[in-house]
Amino acid sequence: MSVDIRNVSKSFRSTLAVDDASLALEEGSFVSIVGPSGCGKSTLLRLVAGLIRPSSGTIDVRGVPVKGPLRNIGMVFQSPVLLPWRRTLDNILFVAEMGGLKTSQWRERALELMQLAGLGGFEASYPHELSGGMQQRASICRAMLLKPPLILMDEPFGALDVITRERMGYALQTLWDESRSTVLFVTHSITEAVLLSDTVVVMTPRPGRIRDIVPIDLPRPRHPGTLREPRFLELSERVREGIEAQWME
Amino acid sequence: MSESMSKRLAAIAKPLACFAVLVLIWQYGAPLAGIPSYVLPLPTEIAQRFIETFSVQMQGLAMTAFTTLAGLGLALVVGVLLALLIIYVPLLGSMITPLLAAFNSIPKIAIAPLFVIWFGLGYESKVLLAFLLALFPIFVNSVTGLGEIEADLIDLSTLAGGNRWRIFVKVRLMNAVPYIADAVKVAFPLALVGSIVGEFIGGNSGIGHIILSGQFNLDTPLVFATLLSITLFTTLGIGAVSLFENAFLTWRPSQRRR
Numbered sequence A: 001m002s003v004d005i006r007n008v009s010k011s012f013r014s015t016l017a018v019d020d021a022s023l024a025l026e027e028g029s030f031v032s033i034v035g036p037s038g039c040g041k042s043t044l045l046r047l048v049a050g051l052i053r054p055s056s057g058t059i060d061v062r063g064v065p066v067k068g069p070l071r072n073i074g075m076v077f078q079s080p081v082l083l084p085w086r087r088t089l090d091n092i093l094f095v096a097e098m099g100g101l102k103t104s105q106w107r108e109r110a111l112e113l114m115q116l117a118g119l120g121g122f123e124a125s126y127p128h129e130l131s132g133g134m135q136q137r138a139s140i141c142r143a144m145l146l147k148p149p150l151i152l153m154d155e156p157f158g159a160l161d162v163i164t165r166e167r168m169g170y171a172l173q174t175l176w177d178e179s180r181s182t183v184l185f186v187t188h189s190i191t192e193a194v195l196l197s198d199t200v201v202v203m204t205p206r207p208g209r210i211r212d213i214v215p216i217d218l219p220r221p222r223h224p225g226t227l228r229e230p231r232f233l234e235l236s237e238r239v240r241e242g243i244e245a246q247w248m249e
Numbered sequence B: 001m002s003e004s005m006s007k008r009l010a011a012i013a014k015p016l017a018c019f020a021v022l023v024l025i026w027q028y029g030a031p032l033a034g035i036p037s038y039v040l041p042l043p044t045e046i047a048q049r050f051i052e053t054f055s056v057q058m059q060g061l062a063m064t065a066f067t068t069l070a071g072l073g074l075a076l077v078v079g080v081l082l083a084l085l086i087i088y089v090p091l092l093g094s095m096i097t098p099l100l101a102a103f104n105s106i107p108k109i110a111i112a113p114l115f116v117i118w119f120g121l122g123y124e125s126k127v128l129l130a131f132l133l134a135l136f137p138i139f140v141n142s143v144t145g146l147g148e149i150e151a152d153l154i155d156l157s158t159l160a161g162g163n164r165w166r167i168f169v170k171v172r173l174m175n176a177v178p179y180i181a182d183a184v185k186v187a188f189p190l191a192l193v194g195s196i197v198g199e200f201i202g203g204n205s206g207i208g209h210i211i212l213s214g215q216f217n218l219d220t221p222l223v224f225a226t227l228l229s230i231t232l233f234t235t236l237g238i239g240a241v242s243l244f245e246n247a248f249l250t251w252r253p254s255q256r257r258r
C-alpha cells in the first residue's frame, strides 16, 4: 500500500532518533533503507507500523493517518522469532490465527510459499531442525502468507553468512514477485539494497536523517549477472557516496 | 528405534542394578555389623511389613495423595492467576511481588500449628500447607514463562491482527507450559512435605500418621515400609510429568533427541 511519511521526527528523551524524515512509498514498490547502525532505521520502521508515535510529523498509509499499530501487515526481524513449539507449517499459519482467520483456508498458500522458498519437505519440522537461513525463509513466508499490503523487514539477513545471504536475496525476490506487497526493507548492505529495490533510501546517524533517495531503474527480475552490469555499479556508487559523505563532515 | 529402546532400557537398568547391589550389602552386611532391627531393619523385614500393612498403607497414601494433589492443584490455579495479574497489571505486580517474596521467606512449617488452630485436624489444614509450599515455585516459573516473550514476537503478532486474548492463549500460555512443568517437578515433592508435616502435627490419617505410629511403637520396619509407599507415590507423580513432557514437549531443548 502507499505510505506517505511527512516531516517525521522522533526523539527518545534526549536522543533525536529520526530527524525530519520525508519519504513516499508507491503501492507495490520495494524500498530499502541503508545506513550505519544507530541511524534510526528500526525506529522509522516502528513508526510506519504504528508501534510508536512520532514526536512530530505525520504518516499516512493509503491516505489514512497511522494512529496505532497497523493490523494487517507483515513483519520480519533479524532473528526469525519462530515459535519453537510449532512445526514450520504451523509457524507460517500462525499469522492467520492471529488475524482470527480459518487456517484451513490458508494452508494451500502456505504450502505454495514454502515450495517457492525452498522449504518443501520441511512442513513438519520444528524450527530447531532447520538451518538459520531456512528459519529466516520460513519467517519471510509467514510475513507474506496473508498477502499483506505492506511488509516491513528489519535487517532480515543480518544474522546470516555472506553466501547464504546472497541466495536469500534471490529467494526474497521470487516471493515478493508473487505477492507484490509494498516492502520497506532495512539493510546494511549496499549491494543487497540496490539488487532488490525500486528505491534506495540512504540515512545518516545522529541525528537520523534521510540523505539521499536513489531510484533503481535496473530491469527485473534481477539475477547474479545484474551485479556485474555497469548501471548496477553506478547506482551502488551513488548510494556509497551518500553514506561516505558523512565521514567527511 | 530398537537402538533407542535398548538405550532407554540401559538407562533404567544401570541405577536398578546399583540399587540391587546396595540392598544385598544391606541385607547381608547389617547382621555382620551387628545393627539391631529396631535401628535398621533388613530389606526382607521391610518388604514383609509392607505386605502385611498393605491395605493400611494404601488408605494412608490415598489420603496423603488427595491433600498433596489438592494443594498442588490449588497452587497451580492461584500461582498462574497471580502471575497473570502481575504481568497485565504492573502496578499491582510491584506491590504484590515483594510481599510474596517476604512471605515465602517464612518457614511454612513453623506456621503449620496455626493452621491446625484455624482449620482443625481435618484435611483442610494439610491442603493449605501443601498449597503454600507449592505456590511459590509455580508462581515464579509462571511469571517467567508467561512474561518473558520476545518483544518482536508480540509486535509481529499484533501487526498480524492479534488481540490480547489470542496472544495470551497462543503465545504466552504455550510459552509457559514447559516452565510450569518444571515448576511442578519441584512443587510436587514440596506439596507432599506439606501434607506429611500436616499429618505429623495433628489428625489420624495419612502416611504421616502411619509413620508417627511406627515411631510410637518402635516399629522401625513399619516406618521404612511407609517410606516405600511414599516413594511409590512420588515415582508415579514424577513419571506422570515426564510422560506429559515426552508427549507434548518434544520440541524443548532438553527433550531433543541427540
Ligand SMILES: Nc1ncnc2c1ncn2[C@@H]1O[C@H](COP(=O)(O)OP(=O)(O)O)[C@@H](O)[C@H]1O
Pocket (backbone or CB within 6 Å): A012, A015, A016, A017, A036, A037, A038, A039, A040, A041, A042, A043, A044, A208
Ligand atoms: N526505545 C528507545 N529508547 C531510547 N532510545 C532509543 C529507543 N529506540 C532507539 N533508540 C535510539 O535511537 C537511535 C536509533 O536507533 P535505531 O532506530 O534502533 O537505529 P538502527 O535501527 O538504525 O540501528 C539510537 O541512538 C538508539 O539508541
Ligand SMILES: [Mg+2]
Pocket (backbone or CB within 6 Å): A041, A042, A043, A154
Ligand atoms: Mg535496527
